[in-house]
Amino acid sequence: MSGGRASGVCIRRKRRTPIDTIIGNLNILVIAPPLSLQLLVNGLMVGALFALVAYGMALVWGVMNVINITQGEFVVLGGYVTVLLVDIGIHPFFGVFVAPVVMYAFGWALYRTVIFRIVDKDLFVSILATFGISILLQQLMNQVFGADIRRADHGFATWPFFDNIVTIEQIKLLGAVTSLAWGGFLIYFLKKSRLGQAIRATAQNARAARTMGIDTDKVYAATYGINAAVCGVAGALVAMIWVIEPFIGLIYTIRAFLIVIVAGLGNLVGVVIAGVSLGAAENFAGFILGTEFQVGFIFALLVVILVGRSYLLDRKREYLK
Amino acid sequence: MSNRLKLSIAAVAVSAMAYGAMAPAQAKVEGDTITFGVAVSLTGRYAVNGKHTKNGYDLAVKLINEKGGVTVGGKKYKLAVKYYDDESTAARATQLAERLIQQDKIKFVLGPYSSGMTKAVAPVMEKYKIPMVEGNGASRSIFNQGFRYTFAVLSTSEQYLKSAVDLAAEVAKKEGRDLSSVRIAIGVRNDPFSLDIGAGVREDAARYGMKVVIDEKFPKDVTDMTSFLTKVKALKPDVLVVSAHTVGGAVFVRQMNEQKVSAPMVAMTHCESAKVTDTKIFGNASEGILCAGQWAPELAYKDNIFGTAMDYTNTFEKTYGYVPPYQAAESTAAVMVYADAIQRANSFDTEKVRDALASTDMQTFYGNILFAKSGQNIAKPMILRQVQDGKYRLVAPTAWADSELNYPRMTQ
Numbered sequence: 070m071s072g073g074r075a076s077g078v079c080i081r082r083k084r085r086t087p088i089d090t091i092i093g094n095l096n097i098l099v100i101a102p103p104l105s106l107q108l109l110v111n112g113l114m115v116g117a118l119f120a121l122v123a124y125g126m127a128l129v130w131g132v133m134n135v136i137n138i139t140q141g142e143f144v145v146l147g148g149y150v151t152v153l154l155v156d157i158g159i160h161p162f163f164g165v166f167v168a169p170v171v172m173y174a175f176g177w178a179l180y181r182t183v184i185f186r187i188v189d190k191d192l193f194v195s196i197l198a199t200f201g202i203s204i205l206l207q208q209l210m211n212q213v214f215g216a217d218i219r220r221a222d223h224g225f226a227t228w229p230f231f232d233n234i235v236t237i238e239q240i241k242l243l244g245a246v247t248s249l250a251w252g253g254f255l256i257y258f259l260k261k262s263r264l265g266q267a268i269r270a271t272a273q274n275a276r277a278a279r280t281m282g283i284d285t286d287k288v289y290a291a292t293y294g295i296n297a298a299v300c301g302v303a304g305a306l307v308a309m310i311w312v313i314e315p316f317i318g319l320i321y322t323i324r325a326f327l328i329v330i331v332a333g334l335g336n337l338v339g340v341v342i343a344g345v346s347l348g349a350a351e352n353f354a355g356f357i358l359g360t361e362f363q364v365g366f367i368f369a370l371l372v373v374i375l376v377g378r379s380y381l382l383d384r385k386r387e388y389l390k
Numbered sequence: 391m392s393n394r395l396k397l398s399i400a401a402v403a404v405s406a407m408a409y410g411a412m413a414p415a416q417a418k419v420e421g422d423t424i425t426f427g428v429a430v431s432l433t434g435r436y437a438v439n440g441k442h443t444k445n446g447y448d449l450a451v452k453l454i455n456e457k458g459g460v461t462v463g464g465k466k467y468k469l470a471v472k473y474y475d476d477e478s479t480a481a482r483a484t485q486l487a488e489r490l491i492q493q494d495k496i497k498f499v500l501g502p503y504s505s506g507m508t509k510a511v512a513p514v515m516e517k518y519k520i521p522m523v524e525g526n527g528a529s530r531s532i533f534n535q536g537f538r539y540t541f542a543v544l545s546t547s548e549q550y551l552k553s554a555v556d557l558a559a560e561v562a563k564k565e566g567r568d569l570s571s572v573r574i575a576i577g578v579r580n581d582p583f584s585l586d587i588g589a590g591v592r593e594d595a596a597r598y599g600m601k602v603v604i605d606e607k608f609p610k611d612v613t614d615m616t617s618f619l620t621k622v623k624a625l626k627p628d629v630l631v632v633s634a635h636t637v638g639g640a641v642f643v644r645q646m647n648e649q650k651v652s653a654p655m656v657a658m659t660h661c662e663s664a665k666v667t668d669t670k671i672f673g674n675a676s677e678g679i680l681c682a683g684q685w686a687p688e689l690a691y692k693d694n695i696f697g698t699a700m701d702y703t704n705t706f707e708k709t710y711g712y713v714p715p716y717q718a719a720e721s722t723a724a725v726m727v728y729a730d731a732i733q734r735a736n737s738f739d740t741e742k743v744r745d746a747l748a749s750t751d752m753q754t755f756y757g758n759i760l761f762a763k764s765g766q767n768i769a770k771p772m773i774l775r776q777v778q779d780g781k782y783r784l785v786a787p788t789a790w791a792d793s794e795l796n797y798p799r800m801t802q
Contacts, residue, residue, distance in 0.1 A: 111620075317637065320611045320613055356617040360608050361608070
C-alpha cells in the first residue's frame with residue numbers, strides 16, 4: 070500500500086538501509102550511555118507491571134487449568150474503578166487498594182456464575198468461554214463508561230537525571246514497587262496461609278485435595294478472585310501510568326500469556342523475572358530495531374526460547390534402551 | 391454433533407436466503423422521503439468517532455429538512471438515514487453495505503467512519519454502481535484505485551501534517567536558517583491512514599531539502615513510547631510529528647510531558663478525540679502542540695443552511711452538548727453535498743446523481759468542495775491549531791490564521 074510509495078521516496082534520495090538505521094541507533098547508545106540506562110530502567114518498571122498480570126494468569130492456569138483470556142479486561146476494569154475514585158475526589162493511588170477488593174468480588178461472582186462450569190472441561194473450552202466473556206466485558210464497558218479514553222491524574226512528578234537524559238517517572242517506579250510487593254505478598258500468602266496451602270494442594274492434585282477435605286470449589290472461586298484482584302491492582306497502575314479505554318485489554322492478555330509461556334506454570338518467581346526481562350528487551354529492541362519491530366522481536370525471542378528449551382530438555386532426556 | 395451442526399447451519403442459511411428473497415422490494419424513496427443508508431461504528435474501537443459521524447449526519451438531515459428538504463421534479467422530499475452498526479470491523483462494514491443495497495434497496499449511501507471501513511465499503515459501491523459520499527475516509531489508498539462512485543469531502547491523509555512542514559519552513563526562513571539544517575522526526579502508527587500521513591511529511595521534507603532523522607512506525611496497540619521518545623531526546627529534532635490515532639496520541643502527549651521530551655515544533659493528529667486540552671486528563675501537557683485538523687469553527691467558510699462555521703458550531707453544541715470535532719463537521723458536509731447533488735440532478739437515477747456529484751463546486755461551512763476525478767476534495771486545505779493556554783488557536787495556513795504561532799515550544 071502506502072508503504073511501497075514511502076520507500077520509493079527513500080530510493081530517490083540517498084538510500085538508507087535498515088542495517089544503517091540499526092547501526093546508527095546502536096551508535097547513539099554508545100555515544101550516550103545514559104540512554105541505555107533510560108531504556109533499561111523503563112523496561113524493568115514496565116515489565117514488573119506486566120509480570121503482575123502474568124502472575125494472576127499463571128495462578129489460574131496452574132490451579133484451575135483455565136487459560137483466562139479475560140485477563141486484560143480485568144486490568145481495564147481495575148483501571149475504571151480507579152478512574153471512578155478520582156471522579157469522587159479520592160487520590161487514584163488508593164485505587165491500588167480499592168480496585169483489588171472490587172475486582173476480587175467481581176472475579177468471585179464471575180466464577181460462581183460462569184467459570185465453575187468450565188473448570189473440569191478441556192483447555193480449549195476455557196479459552197473459548199473466557200474469550201466470549203472478554204468480548205462481552207469490552208462491550209459492557211463501552212456502554213457503561215463510554216469509548217472515551219480515561220486516565221487517572223496522579224500528580225506525581227518525574228525525576229530527571231544526567232541533564233534530563235534519563236527521566237524516571239515516580240509513578241512508574243511506584244507501580245513497579247507495588248507490583249513486586251503484591252507479588253511478594255502473594256508468594257507469602259500461598260506458602261503460609263491455610264487458603265494458600267489449600268490452593269497449592271488443589272493445584273498439585275485436585276482429587277487428592279478433595280479426599281483430604283478441601284472444598285476445591287471454594288478454592289477455585291478464591292483463586293479466580295485473587296487473579297481478578299491482582300489484575301485490578303495492575304489496572305489501577307495502568308490508569309495512572311498510561312491510559313485506559315474499553316478495548317485496550319487484549320495487549321495485557323497477550324503479554325501475560327507470553328510471560329507465562331516463557332516462565333512456565335507454578336513458577337511465580339520465574340514469572341517476575343521473565344516479566345521484567347521481556348520488558349527491558351522490548352525497550353532495547355524498540356530503540357535499536359525501531360518501534361515497528363518491538364512486538365515482533367518479543368515474539369521472535371519467544372520462539373528462540375521455546376526452541377532452546379526443548380533442545381536442552383532433549384539433551385537431558387534419558388532413553389530406555 | 392457435527393452432522394447436526396451442519397444441518398442446522400444449512401437450515402439457518404436456507405431460511406436466511408428465503409427471507410432475503412421474500413423481503414419486500416422497499417424503495418429508498420418512499421412517499422416524500424429520501425433515505426440514505428450508512429453502516430457506521432457505533433460500538434467497538436471507533437465508537438467515539440462513529441458517534442461524531444452519526445451526530446454530524448443527523449444534524450445535517452434535521453437542518454435540511456427544516457429548510458424544506460430537497461426538491462426533485464418540483465416536489466419536496468424530506469431526508470432520512472438508515473443506520474447499521476459495523477462494530478468497527480471492516481468485514482461487518484462490507485456485509486452491511488451489501489445489505490443496505492440488496493435488502494433495504496438503498497440507492498444513496500453515506501460513508502462509514504475511518505479509512506479502513508471506507509476502503510472496505512467502496513468496492514461494494516463500485517459493484518452495485520451506488521454513489522457514496524463520505525467524510526471520514528482520508529487514506530489516499532482509497533483514491534488511487536479508480537473508484538467512480540466514492541466521493542470524499544475531506545482532504546486526503548498525506549496532507550494532514552504537510553502544513554506542519556510548511557510552517558517549519560516558514561519559521562526557518564524567518565530565522566534565516568538554511569532549510570537543509572531543519573531536522574524532522576516522524577512517528578506514525580502502522581496503519582494505512584497514518585502511514586500515508588508519514589509519507590506526506592517525508593515527501594514535503596524532501597521537497598524542502600529537510601532531513602528526516604527519525605522515521606518510526608508504532609505498533610497498532612502502542613502503549614509505551616519510551617523507546618521512540620528516548621530517540622527524540624538523543625537526536626533533538628527541530629520538528630516532531632506524530633500520528634497514532636486516539637490512544638497513541640494520548641500516550642504520546644502524556645509521556646512526552648512526563649519524560650520531559652519536546653521539540654521546537656511538535657505537531658500531531660487526533661488531538662480532539664484524545665481530548666488533549668482536557669486539563670483533568672492531561673494537565674497542561676498539550677500546551678504548544680500543533681494539532682492537524684480538517685476544519686475548525688474559526689474558519690471563514692459559510693453556506694445558506696448552517697451559516698458560518700461558527701454558526702454550525704453553535705447549532706451543533708446546542709443539539710448535542712459538545713463542540714463539534716471535525717469528524718462531525720465533515721459528516722454534515724457529506725450530507726449537504728449529497729442533497730445538493732440530488733437536487734441538481736433533479737432525479738433519483740443513481741448515474742445522474744453520480745454525475746452531479748462529480749461536477750460539485752460549492753462552498754459549505756466546512757470549506758469549498760470540488761472533487762478530483764478520483765473522488766477526493768481538492769478545494770480545501772488542512773489546518774493547524776496550536777494549543778495556547780489550554781485553547782485551540784488557528785495558526786496555519788497563515789492565510790487563514792487568527793493567532794500567532796508560539797515558537798519554539800518549551801518542555802512543559
